[in-house]
Amino acid sequence: MEEKKETxxxxxxxFAVFWLLIGAFFFYxxxxxxxxSPSAESHGAVxxxxxxxxxxxxxxxxxxxxxxxxxxxxxxxxxxxxxxLEKTLPKDIVITLLMxxxxxxxxLEGLGFYIATxxxxxxxxxxxMRKDYLKNLLWTALCVGFIFxxxxxxxxxxxx
Amino acid sequence: MENLQYLLxxxxxxxxxxxxxVGCFAGVYIGAIPGLxxxxxxxxxxxxxxxxxxxxxxxxMIGIFVGTVYGGSRSAILLNIPGAPxxxxxxxxxxxxxxxxxxxxxxxxxxxQSVIGTLLGIAALAFCAPLVAKFAMNFxxxxxxxxxxxxxxxxxxxxxxxxxxxxxxxxxxxxxxxVGMDTMTAVPRFTFGISYLNAGVDxxxxxxxxxxxxxxxxxxRSKDVKAVKQKVDKIIPSWxxxxxxxxxxxxxxxxxxxxxxxxxxxxxxxxxxxxxxAKRTVKNPEVPFGEGAVEGIVAPEVxxxxxxxxxxxxxxxxxxxxxxxxxxMLGALTIHGLKPGPNLMNTTPDLxxxxxxxxxxxxICLVFFGLTGVKxxxxxxxxxxxxxxxxxxxxSVVGSYAINKNLYDIFWMLGFGVLGYFMKxxxxxxxxxxxxxxxxxxxxxxxxxxxxxxEGVLGxxxxxxxxxxxxxxxLLIVFxxxxxxxxxxxxxxxxxxxxxxxxxxx
Numbered sequence: 001m002e003e004k005k006e007t008x009x010x011x012x013x014x015f016a017v018f019w020l021l022i023g024a025f026f027f028y029x030x031x032x033x034x035x036x037s038p039s040a041e042s043h044g045a046v047x048x049x050x051x052x053x054x055x056x057x058x059x060x061x062x063x064x065x066x067x068x069x070x071x072x073x074x075x076x077x078x079x080x081x082x083x084x085l086e087k088t089l090p091k092d093i094v095i096t097l098l099m100x101x102x103x104x105x106x107x108l109e110g111l112g113f114y115i116a117t118x119x120x121x122x123x124x125x126x127x128x129m130r131k132d133y134l135k136n137l138l139w140t141a142l143c144v145g146f147i148f149x150x151x152x153x154x155x156x157x158x159x160x
Numbered sequence: 161m162e163n164l165q166y167l168l169x170x171x172x173x174x175x176x177x178x179x180x181x182v183g184c185f186a187g188v189y190i191g192a193i194p195g196l197x198x199x200x201x202x203x204x205x206x207x208x209x210x211x212x213x214x215x216x217x218x219x220x221m222i223g224i225f226v227g228t229v230y231g232g233s234r235s236a237i238l239l240n241i242p243g244a245p246x247x248x249x250x251x252x253x254x255x256x257x258x259x260x261x262x263x264x265x266x267x268x269x270x271x272x273q274s275v276i277g278t279l280l281g282i283a284a285l286a287f288c289a290p291l292v293a294k295f296a297m298n299f300x301x302x303x304x305x306x307x308x309x310x311x312x313x314x315x316x317x318x319x320x321x322x323x324x325x326x327x328x329x330x331x332x333x334x335x336x337x338x339v340g341m342d343t344m345t346a347v348p349r350f351t352f353g354i355s356y357l358n359a360g361v362d363x364x365x366x367x368x369x370x371x372x373x374x375x376x377x378x379x380x381r382s383k384d385v386k387a388v389k390q391k392v393d394k395i396i397p398s399w400x401x402x403x404x405x406x407x408x409x410x411x412x413x414x415x416x417x418x419x420x421x422x423x424x425x426x427x428x429x430x431x432x433x434x435x436x437x438a439k440r441t442v443k444n445p446e447v448p449f450g451e452g453a454v455e456g457i458v459a460p461e462v463x464x465x466x467x468x469x470x471x472x473x474x475x476x477x478x479x480x481x482x483x484x485x486x487x488x489m490l491g492a493l494t495i496h497g498l499k500p501g502p503n504l505m506n507t508t509p510d511l512x513x514x515x516x517x518x519x520x521x522x523x524i525c526l527v528f529f530g531l532t533g534v535k536x537x538x539x540x541x542x543x544x545x546x547x548x549x550x551x552x553x554x555x556s557v558v559g560s561y562a563i564n565k566n567l568y569d570i571f572w573m574l575g576f577g578v579l580g581y582f583m584k585x586x587x588x589x590x591x592x593x594x595x596x597x598x599x600x601x602x603x604x605x606x607x608x609x610x611x612x613x614x615e616g617v618l619g620x621x622x623x624x625x626x627x628x629x630x631x632x633x634x635l636l637i638v639f640x641x642x643x644x645x646x647x648x649x650x651x652x653x654x655x656x657x658x659x660x661x662x663x664x665x666x
Contacts, residue, residue, distance in 0.1 A: 015586040019328060026335055026350070033349060041611040043342040043349060046604045050334045057328035064322060088585060092380050097578070100373075100553055104574060107557075108567050121550050128383055128546030136547075143551050151558055160561040160570060 008070045011084035016061045023054030092128070099124050113159040118144050166513035170219065170521055179219040180518050184525035187227015188533065191247075192235045198228035198485045202492075214496040214511070219518050221492060225485055226522035229427055229464055230274040230530060237266045237457075241375050241552070246427030246464035248591045249435035253449060253456025260452055264534060268395040269454060270461045271530030272402060277413050277462035278523040281469025284417035286516050289473045299422065301606040301613060302623050306633035307422065308603040310433075312595060313640045323644040325588045333596015334603065336361045343601065344608060356568050363597040365560045365573045370590040372556035373577025376549045378584050383545040395534050405458045408438060416463030420470025426485075427464035427471075428595065434463035440643075469519060476504055476512055 030051045034044030072083045103120040107113065118140050125136040151157040170176045190201045201224050232247030237254035250270065257266040299307075312330040339350045340360025351357040402409075412434040419430035438449075438459035445453040475486040493499075498508060505512050560573035580590045607620075614620040624630045642648055 009586060012586045015582065015588070019332075022332075029350060033347075036347075037345075040617045041608045043345045043347045046600075046607065047335060047338045047349060050331045050338070053331040054328055054335065057324045057331065060324050061322065061328065064324070088582070090381065092383070093377055093581075096377065096380055096549075100574060104557070104567075104570050107570065117554060121554065124550035124553070125546055128380065128549065129544060130546075139547050143554065147554065147558065151562075157558065157562045158565050159558060160567055 008065065008068050010070060010072045010080070010087045013062070013065055013068070013070060014084065016058050016065065019054060019058035020062065023051055023058055026051035027055055095127060096124060099127070107160045114144070114148075117147070163509065163513055166510045167517045169215070169510065169514055170517035173215075176215060176219045176518070177521060179216055180223040180521045181525045183220040183223020183225075184227040184522045185223075185529050187224040187229075188231040188234070188526075188529050189227075190224070191228035191231020191233075198225055201228055202485050202489065214493075214498070215514060217492065217496065218489075218511075218514060221489060222515065222518040223522050223525065225489075226278060226465070226468060226519065226526060227529070229468055230271070230461075230526055232464075233270040233274070233457075233461055234267060237270065238263055239375070239548075239552070241371050246431050246467070247460075248428065248594075249431040249460035250457055250464075252435065253451070253453045256450065256452035257454075257457070262452070264395045265397070266452075266457055267534045268397045268531065269401070269457050271395075271526065271534075272397055273405075273409060273458050273461040274465045274530065275523050275526050276402075276409055277416060277465030278468060278519065278526065280410075280413035280462070281417050281420065281466035282516060282519045282523070283469070284413075284421075284466070285469035285472050285519070288417070289477055298629070300623075300627065300630070301609040302620060302627070302630050303633060304422075304606040305603060305610055306624070306630060306637065308599045308606070310633060310637050310640070312592060312599060313637055321587050322646075323641070326592050329583065329588050329590065330592035330596045333593035333598075334600050335596075336366065336593070337363075337597040337600025338604065343605070356566075359564075361572070361597055362563060362569065363594065364563050365569045366576045366597050367594050368556045368560045369573040369576025370580040370583075370594055372552060372559070373574060374580025374584055374590065376552045376556070377577065377581040379545055379549055383549070395531055401454075405455065408442065408455060408458050409462050411437070411441075412459040412462040413466040416466030417470035419463070420467025421473040427467040428598070430463040430467040430470075431460035432595075434459040436640075472515060472519075476515070 027048065030044055030048035032044075034042060034048045036042075037044065039045070071087075072080045075083065099120060103116055106116040106119075121140040121143055122136055125139055126133050129136065147159075151159060170180065187198070187201065191198065202221050229246055232242055233250045233254065236242040236247040236251035237258050240251050240255040242248045242251050254266045254270065257263065312327075312334075337360070339357055341348055341351075341358050348358055415434050415437065416427070416430040419433060420426060435456060438455045442449075442453075442455045445455050447453050449456050471486045475490055493511075498504070498511060556573060556577070557570050560569045561567065563569065583590050583593075610620045610623070611617065614623050624634045
């Protein structure tokens with residue numbers, strides 16, 4: 001029986017390299033900790049072991065996946081990077097992430113939950129729907145009302 | 161006779177009945193909201209019910225506990241966002257069923273199986289409490305270490321391209337779990353001078369990020385796809401359907417109650433363990449596991465609810481909580497002047513039977529609330545994603561802030577959300593990572609205790625082969641790993657092919 005050929009997403013193989021780098025960084029940091037008290041029951045032993053595992057597993061993944069064909073196979077490095085970036089982080093994701101980030105910064109800067117939240121909700125809904133701007137106002141009011149009723153009033157949850 | 165009187169306390173007091181019902185109703189919806197967990201709800205209740213009479217406080221908390229454990233399955237089925245860790249396994253087949261328009265059927269099965277699971281867990285609590293607690297007492301630190309590793313192995317091998325991807329993210333979870341002040345030596349680890357990190361990574365924050373925000377981001381990629389109209393006309397499953405799965409139900413409830421009774425191992429591990437067990441033992445599911453198999457909902461839903469009864473066993477008889485929620489309840493009982501432990505059943509037997517009867521009432525309420533609110537709740541998935549996704553993000557923000565009331569938690573949650581987005585996009589499972597964070601303390605404490613007791617790594621490894629229980633757990637881990645490797649799968653594929661050819665030849 002012929003095995004089904006797996007096609008990898010653009011950047012999927014590179015993600016294993018990311019894990020390898022993360023694992024290597026934490027392995028080094030764990031080694032520094034372990035050196036302070038070099039014994040099997042020290043505070044650095046478990047981090048050293050698990051970061052070592054991350055390194056080992058990422059190498060295994062890289063070896064297993066080395067012959068797999070990627071979506072952007074055969075292209076130049078520049079074209080591959082561009083393709084990976086476009087497919088991994090499409091415009092909608094980037095803009096939504098930026099909106100979330102601005103919303104969180106607004107909360108951190110003391111803008112207030114009941115000001116920042118309706119603005120974020122309406123902006124995000126309007127961007128993602130790209131229509132019904134007035135209807136989205138109603139949805140925003142409903143969502144804020146729900147949060148107020150359930151979290152603030154019923155469960156007395158402290159809002160950011 | 162005296163015990164029967166204690167059992168009837170809840171049934172004869174309308175106020176207690178009302179409190180359990182209100183708790184259960186609220187719990188179903190709290191559990192369904194991503195980011196709101198049973199731990200958080202019960203923790204909040206502890207502060208509200210501080211001045212209440214003990215019976216009333218316990219009745220409300222038990223109602224909420226049972227409701228939230230079940231409620232987690234709703235968002236797992238409808239949104240692929242488990243409302244609680246115990247519902248992670250439910251989403252693996254529940255969500256594919258919802259994608260086919262069978263959300264109503266999935267939730268009906270989840271409800272009935274949750275009720276059966278809760279009742280069987282209560283039976284375990286009422287009749288087997290002393291025995292199971294005695295068995296759990298025999299577990300050594302090596303056994304707990306192996307149990308934790310087994311949990312990681314199971315969740316790491318679920319639904320991913322390769323077992324190594326699952327194991328890698330599980331290892332990452334444990335690494336994240338070690339961030340902060342070491343509980344044994346008070347030495348800071350991976351804090352890089354940032355005082356915020358001294359407290360470590362909050363697993364609820366990570367869970368909200370990995371399951372809430374990352375899912376919202378992933379769904380933005382398909383925001384223009386029309387939502388599948390869900391079939392909710394026949395929610396209540398037929399007797400035939402329930403009877404068909406009785407063997408699996410019984411098996412899963414036994415595992416759920418036993419795992420729930422083991423300290424540190426709650427409904428989440430029980431659900432994943434039974435899901436894995438069902439995947440291995442059910443020969444011909446109607447559809448394959450991971451694509452909407454009913455068995456994939458039955459096993460975890462029975463187990464996570466059976467674990468509720470199980471979790472109370474060590475808490476009430478030994479004073480050791482079975483999971484995070486019972487840990488909070490342990491605190492609540494102490495606040496009310498009670499001392500859970502071996503003497504609790506002698507000094508305050510009424511309390512033990514009150515808990516048992518409150519659990520029975522809660523499961524009866526679950527039938528009603530679980531099967532009635534489905535149609536309204538199902539409408540949520542029919543909402544345009546452009547409306548739903550920003551709301552999920554806001555709920556995630558509120559949920560992550562509510563735990564410690566720290567604005568920086570929101571940024572961490574967001575960071576985990578972005579990492580989870582990349583992981584999901586590149587097909588690395590996020591569940592093992594969250595489980596890794598949760599299990600780190602169990603793994604590390606038992607590993608270090610084992611090292612001290614067995615005088616070194618060699619002594620610890622050697623002790624596995626001197627204890628039958630440790631050896632069984634170890635062999636199970638080896639078996640689980642071996643059956644998830646490509647050579648084994650290839651061999652199994654060839655064997656099945658040969659069998660089919662033989663059949664066709666005959």
